[in-house]
Amino acid sequence: MNKTDRQLAIMLELQRNKLLRAEDLAARFETSVRTIYRDIQALSEMGIPIMGAPGHGYSLMEGYFLPPIGFSAEEAVTLLMGADFIEQRLDGDYGQVAKAVRRKIEAILPEPVREESRRVRATMRLLHASEPITGLKEKEYLGQARRAIMERRTIRMAYRKKLAESDGNRKSTREVDPYGLALVQGHWMLIGRCGLRQDIRHFRLSRISELAVLEERFVMPQDFNLGGYRPPDDRNERVLVRALSDMVDKIAEQADFYMESVEERVDGAWVRFRVRTPDELLHHILSWGGDVEVLEPESLRRRVREEVEKMLKRY
Incomplete structure (x- = not known):
C-alpha cells in the first residue's frame, strides 16, 4: 500500500472508530509507529481535524465527515454482489434495504464505472444448485429471530428434529434465548441457550413450524462471542x-x-466416517446405490437392508 492509499485508509479508520492508538494503526497497516506519526502529521497539515497525541490515541473532530468516496469497477461489483446475496438470503426487511442500497450505489457511480461493473456482473452469478434456497417462511422466522437477538428476548418455537427421540417423537416445543444466526452450507442456524436442555444448542430454521417472540428478556453471557464460537x-x-x-x-x-479418512485398497476405497448416529448417513448411502457397501457397524448394514427391502416391495 502506497503512502496516499494508506493515509486515506487511516482517515476511514478514524471515521469508523472513536479513538485509535498509533500502535493499532501500525498493526492494521503493517508499518511502523513512526510512519503513522508522520501520516497523522501530514493529514493534519492538509486540514483534516485529527485530535489527540502520540501515546494516547487519535480521533476525528466530532461532526467531521469525509466527502463521498469513489469506487472502482471491482469495488462496485463487490458491493453490488453483496447486496444480491443479502436480498436472496436474509429476511424481507434486509431484502428491501439491499435493493435500496443497490440503487444508491448504481446512482453514484460514474457512467464508465457503472458500465464496467455491469459487464463484470454479467459474467458472474450467485447460484444455489447444490444448496437450498432460503424460503419465504424461513425468511420470516429469520427476521423474527434477528429482532429477538437484538432486543434480547426469549423465543418459543415448535421444532422438528432430524432424528426421532427414543419414543419415536421428532417434534417438541422449545423456549430459547437466541444468541446468534449462522448460514451453514446453505442452511440458517439459530444458536442459543435451550431451556429444555439447559445448554447451548443449534436449531435449523427450516425445521421450525411456529415461532413467537416472548416478552421475557435474557442477558447475553459476557464470554459468548459468535465469531469465535465453535460447537462441540x-x-x-x-x-x-x-x-x-x-x-x-x-x-x-x-x-x-x-x-475422516480414505484408504485406497485392491478391492476399492475404504472410507471412514465419524457421526453422531449412523442413521445420519443412511440417506447418503442409499443414494450411492450399489457402488458402496457398509462394512461397519452391523446395525447400519441392517438398516440399509431394511430400506432396500421396502423399496423392492414398492417396485
Whole structure:
C-alpha cells in the first residue's frame, strides 16, 4: 500500500472508530509507529481535524465527515454482489434495504464505472444448485429471530428434529434465548441457550413450524462471542464404507462433514466416517446405490437392508 492509499485508509479508520492508538494503526497497516506519526502529521497539515497525541490515541473532530468516496469497477461489483446475496438470503426487511442500497450505489457511480461493473456482473452469478434456497417462511422466522437477538428476548418455537427421540417423537416445543444466526452450507442456524436442555444448542430454521417472540428478556453471557464460537464435536461413532474408487469425489462432495479418512485398497476405497448416529448417513448411502457397501457397524448394514427391502416391495 502506497503512502496516499494508506493515509486515506487511516482517515476511514478514524471515521469508523472513536479513538485509535498509533500502535493499532501500525498493526492494521503493517508499518511502523513512526510512519503513522508522520501520516497523522501530514493529514493534519492538509486540514483534516485529527485530535489527540502520540501515546494516547487519535480521533476525528466530532461532526467531521469525509466527502463521498469513489469506487472502482471491482469495488462496485463487490458491493453490488453483496447486496444480491443479502436480498436472496436474509429476511424481507434486509431484502428491501439491499435493493435500496443497490440503487444508491448504481446512482453514484460514474457512467464508465457503472458500465464496467455491469459487464463484470454479467459474467458472474450467485447460484444455489447444490444448496437450498432460503424460503419465504424461513425468511420470516429469520427476521423474527434477528429482532429477538437484538432486543434480547426469549423465543418459543415448535421444532422438528432430524432424528426421532427414543419414543419415536421428532417434534417438541422449545423456549430459547437466541444468541446468534449462522448460514451453514446453505442452511440458517439459530444458536442459543435451550431451556429444555439447559445448554447451548443449534436449531435449523427450516425445521421450525411456529415461532413467537416472548416478552421475557435474557442477558447475553459476557464470554459468548459468535465469531469465535465453535460447537462441540460430538461425532463419536464410526462408520466404515467400501466404495468404488471413482465414487470418492462424489462421496466427498455430499458427506465431507462426516468423512475422516480414505484408504485406497485392491478391492476399492475404504472410507471412514465419524457421526453422531449412523442413521445420519443412511440417506447418503442409499443414494450411492450399489457402488458402496457398509462394512461397519452391523446395525447400519441392517438398516440399509431394511430400506432396500421396502423399496423392492414398492417396485
